[in-house]
Amino acid sequence: MNFKINKTVPFVVKWGLTVVISAVILIPLYWIFISSIKPSNELFTAPIKYIPTNITFENYKKLFFELKLGEKALNTLFITTAALIISTIICLVGAYAFSKYKSRGLKIAYGAIVSSALIPGIVTARPLYDFMNKFNLVDTFLGLIILYTSALIPFTILILNNFLNEIPTSIYEAAEVDGCRAIQKMFYVTLPLMKPAIATISIINFITCLNDLFTPLFFARKIEVLSVGITTIPKETTYSMPWDLISTMGWIILIPIILFVLLFEKQIMDGIMAGGVKE
Template sequence: MEQNPSLGKPSWFSYFVLVVASLIAVFPVFWIFSTSLKPAEEVLSPNLTIFPKTVTFANYEQVLQGGMFWQWMFNSVMIALLTTVIGIILAATTAYAVSRFEFWGKKGVLFAFLVAQMFPGAILIVPLYNIMKDLGLLNTFTGLIIAYSTLSLPFCVWMLKGFFDAIPISLEEAAMIDGMSAFGTFIKIIVPLSLPGLAVTGFFSFITAWNEFMFALTFMTGESNYTLPVGLRTYVFEFNTAWHLMAAGAIIVTIPVLVVFLVAQRFLISGLTAGGVKG
């Protein structure tokens, strides 16, 4: 792709701003990684150092051998995957409906999704807690999956609607003339053409469920039902915090997200680019 001449060549100041912004974003991650390699005595020492004086992997070993760590890992993986699948199904069918069909209240539905996206998720904790309590879904994976799907659905619907709007309706009409049903055109034509958008919404749903803390802390009361972010809170004791163990746990928690990103990288980049143009 040729550069737009009107934009001109990037100046040294632009590169400087990019470098500074990158350092600001990367440094906290590097600090956590460095802390995870330090022994407890060095972490608690008043003389802070950026690089560890003594490199040790004992922190990772202690975290991985913790009594409930693998249970928390299983809980997080299961909840994140189910949230991703449910989020994609609900968002795709809803976005297709508002993109292709005219019905009473269509604008109201889209406006409701937009308004829901404007408020922070913390506002939903109390009403969702009361709903889960009345339904008997507290301290259950089902309740948490429903809550996470609620959080991710508005963004996913708007994202996919932009993709569906850009697909010519003539493709579906031609398929229907050949005898294909409306559901068949959705599965065999719309879904394959929207794979980048589905990848973005799936990744967003996965990240929402994987990183979320407040809902899991509020809804899950049994330690065996904790997710990884809530489980890391157990390293915060009454009078001190095991920062070396929490840092090691935080690094481990990021690994599945990096794996998912690397696997779906091609679809994610094209999906975000196309979504930004079409949306």
């Protein structure tokens, strides 16, 4: 009897917590979705209709054709893709140097780069704005790409460095016996082994760029991306908010993130564990 109780209690607790946490996460997402396909006059009806009866896609049409959502999506894709490619190349070379060459200076540099991720963006916003403005990089694609890239570097270096530390030294020694130089080892030995790590960090960084609201909001005025699209939705009156359009914009921003997490969950978890656990 005690044995059955000992097995049942953990099972009930585990699944009870799973159901509660899932409800806390999924119910708001479902509410945002149904609010995006409801007419505005049905959003605050009583009793609440959890299954919409009058489904409409007018909100999506309005965002795409009146608020130029397609342009915002293209801007987001261009800036994010450029930042991902540049940051991955820089961090791959940097992580290779930090992993394979040891010195006090490299340790200090590595610690400074990784610890810079702990500094909130709001702290450096004003001096960084003045610096970018001096070089006419404010409200430019190049300026946003530089800012996004610099924000991705600390975490990318951390993950790639820990992946590289897990590669056995014997593989590099075998390559040296075959006559490989340092650059050849990086291209012909390291890169093929780093494909899972690169895929993982690309997925995580894509989600990070898509969620970034502060950078485009503070450093751009004319260039708009998806994350700041919600700030461009016009108010009906001073004291009212178009919650139908806000829900639609929120759902559009969430769709690629949800799809990426569902499709690449294993790679994301492997990357986080490899970056956070050191043998």
